């Protein structure tokens with residue numbers, strides 16, 4: 001069985017994103033970010049462009065890494081268990097220490113975010129409510 005490790009989204013399916021330049025947080029719909037033609041993103045705040053993977057916040061990366069690590073440990077535990085069972089009666093004793101699972105860090109929910117409709121690309125993003133809507137750039141096409 002394959003376990004899919006995916007980047008967590010909020011209850012409405014938005015990814016948390018963080019600009020690698022100005023560190024401003026915003027959110028965009030998972031399906032839009034995963035779309036094949038979305039390679040680069042513009043920061044809604046400073047308008048700089050970078051590879052969309054660089055917009056993944058550090059805490060989200062750590063969260064997914066912990067999930068991946070737990071999955072690996074679980075698989076290793078299964079493997080060790082099987083090996084030690086197979087060795088029963090062979091005269092060789094095999095002991096293993098069960099690998100512990102790490103609790104993934106809880107992700108901080110960005111509160112106080114407002115939805116903004118981007119008419120240029122017909123998409124919706126979320127930005128901090130205190131940010132001026134007049135000066136945001138579209139993450140997909142860079143239109144101000």
Ligand SMILES: [Zn+2]
Nearest residue numbers: 019022043046
């Ligand atoms: Zn920025």
Ligand SMILES: [Zn+2]
Nearest residue numbers: 120121138141
């Ligand atoms: Zn646009």
